[in-house]
Amino acid sequence: MKVLVLGSGGREHAIVKLIMRSTARPRVYVAMDYRNPGLERDSVNSGGRAYVVNTVDANSIAKVAEEVAPDLIVVGPEEPQFAGVSDLLRDRGFTVFGASSRCAEVERSKAFARMLMWKYEIPGRLNFKAFRSIEEARKFIEFAGDVVVKPARQAGGKGVKVLRDTQAYLSRDRAAVKRTYVEKLYTEMERYRDIDYKILVEQRVEGVEYTVQVVTDGSYVLPLPAVQDHPHAYSYDIGPETGGMGSILGPGVVLPFLTIDEYKKSVEIVKQVLDALSKEVGESFIGAFAGQMMLTGLWGPTVIEFYSRFGDPEISNLIPVITSDFLEVLERAAVGKLAGAGLNIEMDMVSVVKAVAPAGYPDDRAAASNHRVAVDEASIRKVGCEVLYASIELRSDGVLYTKGSRIVEIVCGGRDYEDAYRKAERAVQYVEILDGWPQFYRSDIGSPELVRERCRVAERMRRVYTSRAKRGMLGQMLVWVPGEGVFENPLTGFVGVSKP
């Protein structure tokens, strides 16, 4: 059997590792944007090979596909989906695991995703406003309060500004930042020609984040265990937003801070969204889909955004715990025969993933690029962990160089968090930037203390949403403007209220 995997990073390396274990002993081919050393080696070892090609260029990919003639193509990242790569491959008769461009709209356009949730009244939806023009956005932001300002298009998991605005004495400073940021973001978003809405302003919520990933063939939905990503660059949830500095999974399908009921509700939300999506675009969703969720006091399980693919690094957490034939799952989804499929995992194991990044990531990719790296894979394995290669390139001089994003992901399984955490902490020491340029990773991810802290926050949120549910207030946030009435508009803030 031949499988062609599209994509260049840690997520694709995780997918390759998972499918290579299949009893079908697939020959794995990879189409990637640069020479990822892990993808190159693993594909060659499986009897396949790797192609370096522009992965958002549908015609180039089709050419590779025709040369390889694979039994299955797995589209890893979202950008090729947006660019119509899955569509063209399906048109050419290939069996493809990966969302069509119309289905991928649910990730590409955050405005579309929110509108879908409101139109179909799906629980866990947040109040929002989306803007096509800077004039509209400018006008609205003057009155905005406790909000999150986001790019309305998926932009590599960055550009989100969470602006807690619950202190009137600091609201003017926040208003000033909102104004400037909206202008800056709009300018950045203008380069995306494939989208109407540029900016999204959304109700701010707080709580504990987690991701619920599923695999679907368009009718049957197979949920994967919940995973928690850590978006802040630095330890203790400090610093700028990244694509994810690490993640945890287990034990079992839920995380220690999540109840089975909350997990089931989250899966239900994801299913409802998939249903609504296929009604809306008139196509079945075939591939991986994920809800980036937060357990909030407002709703309980609440949607922050969606991925039309596996999460990165979330998919990596499956490696130590999954016992099913993952390739079979992907293949059955791609051919519409997923019904009845199950997923076996080691129920009493947990997994911890940690990314290592060069200083400069995420805000100064140029500074973070072109540093020589050494990865002592043998020692990492000795500790009991695996390494996934991400933004790292093998150049013709035979040396590995950083490409500006996360260099590698270290994946460790263990019987509990203490065990997996200890392994991960040892394993990260075997990744080294050789020219003295600083590197970083998050030492707090997977630590029993952090897991306990998440449980405390979740418990607080649980008390709030349970009490709101009793009062029939789930999802509602009322504002009273004396003389005008009671509204449900949590987007307006102090500055707006103080205006005559």
Add this chain to the structure above:
Amino acid sequence: MAGLISIYAFDELWSVSNMVRYGLQALQHRGSGRYTVCSFDGAVKCGAGSSLDEIQQHASGWFSIAGIHSSDSDTAIDVENGGVRIALIVERSYSELESFARSLVKNLTSRGRVDEALTAVVEEHQHQVPSFGAITSRGEAIVYRGLDGLTPMVLGSYGFDMAFASSESVAIEILGGDVRKFLLPGEFVYISKNHMRISRVGCSNCRGRLCIFELLYVARHDAVVDGVSVYGFRKKLGSRLASNFDRKNEVDIVVGVPETAIPYAVGFAESVGKPFELAFVATGGRLRSMLFQNPLEKLIAVHLKMNPVRGVLEGKRVVVVDDSMVTGATMKTVSQILRFRIGVEELHLSIASPPLVGECPHSVMNLDVRSLLSANLSEDVAGKYLEVDSLTWLSLEDVDSVARTFNLCLCAKCFGAEFVGCR
């Protein structure tokens, strides 16, 4: 005692000016109104003053360090070495400040790794360096908690946008942030444009012990110090104090000396089953009488705190609870007011700490042994001077066992013990 706040915005869109103001306001109780601030907006700029309005004008750009102190000397400096400027604000007077600052900037520029630089300089200064905040003209910020651990340092954040470090958790909350970590003794945070790291300065003989006064007196009731709720700790000491009081059934009312002693009195009252009442209302802001160095200023602060509430206490047998007794000036004032102006029947004084007998060897607290009441007056004379019917203290053993239940390790040199707690 002093309060430090550092604010670092990862996004240069922010101006920290207002945040410095409100951050310092939240730490006001830790000093007596002498402010310093240093900011970075491409260059390092410093200013000092005694009003928050004034200080706010000196704060600009996207990161700042600021402090409130009770003394002007050796608490802030700004020096240049090899083209790099460093501004440093320390949490208490430090006579080696200039040499430390010069050596730090020299090491930061000559050594590649900040861990090595800081470890070397701290070692060079015999591990005596107090907690500090620093910024450099290269756009770096460093926040350090002293190896002695005498005063706390808390790390916080605001969304994806800012990092905060503060002597007390309350400032982070007042700035709309989330408390993220209590730095350990010797731990430091280094932030530059592209990088942040938390690391620890090594020292084999160093024992970090929090100053007992941090929990007894300095921190606000709403603060969390090294993971411990200050209010919870104070209430617990109050109820322990009640168990040393042997006239539980012969008193009517429990009151606390404003405002630090209120939680102790609440814990005491709860424990003896007598009502807790308000006895005094303060005039003006919250004045920390103990932190003033000038005796007249100190008395002014005491007197302004003590206008009595009438109508409830007259003719009653009253327990007055206070957190500690230094010179006894506060208690003398209280007893005079309660007796002459209110006319209480009996006055029982309960102190939620042991007798103070020594000076602070770390110059964290400004204690002069010649004016410490319990170091100079016998119990009998003290009772007569203060005009109280009884005087109850906590023993060192009491404080030790309460500190243990909170997993605290406290320096108690001024109470005549090396430490309390430290399980």
